[in-house]
Amino acid sequence: MKLGFYPGCSLEGASREYNESVQAVAEKLGIELVSIPDWNCCGATAAHNLDKELSLSLPARNLALAEEAGLTELVVPCAACYSRFTVTQHELLHDNAMHKKVNEIIGKEYKGTLRILNVIQFIEEYIIDKLEDNMKFEINKKVACYYGCLLVRPNKILNFDRTEDPQTMDVVMKKLGADSIDWAFKTECCGAGFSVSFTEAVGRLSGKIIEDASHRGAEALVVACPMCHSNLDMRRPAMDKYNGKKIDTPVIYITQAIGLALGIDRKKLGLNRHFVPVKLDNFKPYVKKEVVVENTQIMEEI
Template identity: 35%
Template sequence: MPSLKYAYFPGCVAQGACRELYQSTQVLTQALGIELIELKKASCCGSGTFKEDSPLLEDTVNARNIALAEELNLPLLTHCSTCQGVIGHVDERLKERQRTNPEYVEQVNGLLKKEGCSPYKGSTEVKHLLWALVGDYGLDALQQKVTRKLAGLKCAAFYGCYLLRAQDHLPYDDPFNPRSLEDVFLTVGATPVEYVGRTRCCGWPLSSYATEQSFKMAGKYLQAAIAEGADCLVTPCPLCHLNLDSRQPEVEKVMGQKLGLPVLHLPQLVALALGIDPKQLGLDRHIVSTRSVLEKLDL
């Protein structure tokens, strides 16, 4: 099996509102023999809001996060689509500026130096857990670790827009017709469900100022997945999880319909296929009960 090691950027949401994502990522990576060195000094990526005030602020904050991984000579790994999109895009932009506008990178590094931080070098990669599983660990190796095939479980992917569209170059997948999540589903024995909405925005960015519109977006895609027979949604983004799971009761009120569709984090699904006890994965922390998923798997 591959021997992999990453500088781990868990992000804010996984350490707060979606603590089960942090928990299940730890359990999954340990089971796969993947070593994570958590970047305890890292800061919030800004989830795309910093650039509204200052692109330089977004670049500097995230250049510092990347530099922390560079200090370890490791790729930066995150399990949050939003963090991947923001930090990955900053990394792309700064690498391009190193070629076309090195004075800008010097400005960023000058600000980092004032705070006693290491400079950004552009010497590493920013990688989502999904890309690490598909591209680094490999689906063949993952399949060898499966001890509990998720046969009969119908899974609908919800990628999240930042994972697909924030970066100019998307590794291991097609931003317009992605298949990596569906490939993971097949690898662990589950059945992928195709539906309208798998590559759309969940509506979370609108929720603070256009709440009803946000919930209508989420509700529309939940309805579409249910109509296609999905037993659950699976997302690699904790912000999508907040809108689709944590706020699903509010979404139901706006839609005037009971939905009750469980929403799993990617590492929870994969860990179940590795035979890990559901109690270790925080499946009891979800707002929408995951009991129907576990019953489908006879757990």
């Protein structure tokens, strides 16, 4: 099976372990991810903070190239790129004048035929049903699923999950055998946009997130955004300073968690690249559950 793929700059650089784990899981389950030829940066925060037309044109070029390449579905693992792509698609399909203008700026025709999937939608549609037959281990750990901003907001455009208490990642983690906890900072902003330019704010925002998760006994934070990950992983000194204590709860990508359950080598999943060491091990071997009991119940009811 072939799906369109947009890695984005982070996945090729500072967050390459996210890409590695997405690729490893896809390969294991027989899914081929085809990158958009000659893709460019989506423009991220910088573009939309400074110029609207630029912020729509940079993603639109990628979307147009994907359409030209005959792709119909596009997997965008980076939550920031996913947000920019989805917002661009929404804006252009609801504003004819802007759509024309952007097509003129990029010198290509963007039609708007693509279906854009974030990593969780990709997992829900193409991976979750294959887990039972391929799982080697249960991730028998307490985890806090962290969604951040861009996967759930703006809800009106993304229309993805509940804004205040989303569940999609929790469902996946439970399927992997994890105990996903209820906690207070699921969708609070980690401040990644200011990771470099205003690090003190990041210490406070991310510090609160990591503190609540560890306080409630989470053995790991599970994320689906490279911005959140590199922020929560690399800015730990600023967070520890804010919290006045050292917290060593690791942050892993949801695709790394799936990879571990599938028995994929830790190095192949890029777990060696994290700043906060990921010590999670001793996973329980997975035994496929029988569903016979449920059937007899139904029979009795009949």
